[in-house]
Amino acid sequence: MTVHNIYIFNKNGNLLYYHEWNRLKQTGMTREEEAKLMYGMLFSIKSFVNKISPVDPKDGFLYYKTSKYTLHYFETLTGLKFVLNTDINAQGVRELLQEIYNQVYVEYVVKNPLLNLSEPIESEIFKAKLDALVKQSPVFLSRVP
Amino acid sequence: MSRASNRFDTKKVNSELVTLTYGALVAQMVKDAENTDDVSKQLERLGYNMGVRLIEDFLAKTGTGRCMDLKDTADKIQSAFKMYLGVQPNVANWSPGGDEFSFILDTNPLTDLVELPDDLKNLKYCNIICGVIRGALEMVQLDVQSWIVQDQLKGDQNTEIRVKFIRRLEDAMPAGED
Numbered sequence A: 001m002t003v004h005n006i007y008i009f010n011k012n013g014n015l016l017y018y019h020e021w022n023r024l025k026q027t028g029m030t031r032e033e034e035a036k037l038m039y040g041m042l043f044s045i046k047s048f049v050n051k052i053s054p055v056d057p058k059d060g061f062l063y064y065k066t067s068k069y070t071l072h073y074f075e076t077l078t079g080l081k082f083v084l085n086t087d088i089n090a091q092g093v094r095e096l097l098q099e100i101y102n103q104v105y106v107e108y109v110v111k112n113p114l115l116n117l118s119e120p121i122e123s124e125i126f127k128a129k130l131d132a133l134v135k136q137s138p139v140f141l142s143r144v145p
Numbered sequence B: 001m002s003r004a005s006n007r008f009d010t011k012k013v014n015s016e017l018v019t020l021t022y023g024a025l026v027a028q029m030v031k032d033a034e035n036t037d038d039v040s041k042q043l044e045r046l047g048y049n050m051g052v053r054l055i056e057d058f059l060a061k062t063g064t065g066r067c068m069d070l071k072d073t074a075d076k077i078q079s080a081f082k083m084y085l086g087v088q089p090n091v092a093n094w095s096p097g098g099d100e101f102s103f104i105l106d107t108n109p110l111t112d113l114v115e116l117p118d119d120l121k122n123l124k125y126c127n128i129i130c131g132v133i134r135g136a137l138e139m140v141q142l143d144v145q146s147w148i149v150q151d152q153l154k155g156d157q158n159t160e161i162r163v164k165f166i167r168r169l170e171d172a173m174p175a176g177e178d
Helices: A031-052 A093-110 A124-136 B015-032 B036-062 B070-085 B127-139
Strands: A003-009 A015-020 A063-065 A070-075 A081-086 B090-092 B100-105 B142-150 B159-168
Touching: A003 A031, A003 A124, A015 A031, A015 A124, A031 A070, A031 A081, A070 A093, A081 A093, A093 A124, A093 B036, B015 B036, B036 B070, B036 B127, B070 B090, B070 B100, B070 B127, B070 B159, B127 B142, B127 B159
Parallel strands: none
Antiparallel strands: A003 A015, A003 A081, A063 A070, A070 A081, B090 B100, B100 B159, B142 B159
8 A cells, every 4th residue: 555645725725735655657747736736626526526415415525536546535624625645445544634634734733823824834843743644554555556 | 642642631721820821911912002992902813813723623622523503603612612711601692593692601711810900991801712713613614703792800790702693604716717
């Protein structure tokens, strides 16, 4: 199993944080452009998924899967969006995303009064803690498939 | 991560430390500001900035879902009071339309050691709480107004904080899309 990369967007769709671990292929566009397309896609999927849902969905869009990777999506009630791309066999990624929010984002970004919540996260401690959490997760195994 | 394993153990802080810290802050603001209305306004803004962050902590700790109605919201704020201030206010005085309600606090830890001098009688000492409520709810797409109706510092029996629902905020569209 492996983790490819993570995107964190704020409620307005600005990219707050990006990091990649075992990313095998680049899209050949700038990070900003890629993030914009990613957010646009998620926004459309999310709104349409909710529209065609037979009953009012609680969480709505959770993930999509291709033959090569899975994109996991986790949105908090405050509109923060966490996106984690993994291989197709990864289990328990939703829990991992919840932990990233609970134990890393809230602890090291929200509770750091000197960080502006609407700006990209530059905090070194955040980066280190996120990296550690992802790497110790069973989802992460740096073996390239 | 030890911070994570005892997430629900709300660490105890001496309440007098909180009361004194808050008191010192307000006192300094009164000294710095031209008039007391400005201080009240600043306190509300300070609370707003706290609320914007506090809501994330609240959601992370409680794992709560989206509120179904304003009653639900009131209950959750009530539990937040318990979590962060250690007091449990009553939810009361619902407006007939159901879009306005009050929190009634018998005791208010912020004002434990406080008495307002005569020249500061119109200072809204606890306005920070109103700000916190407004900031926190704004982050979950609820636009509300919050203000103090009764204040123990002004001789009232209880402290009453009113919350009025204004509107639901919509999700922002991604930039550059029409």
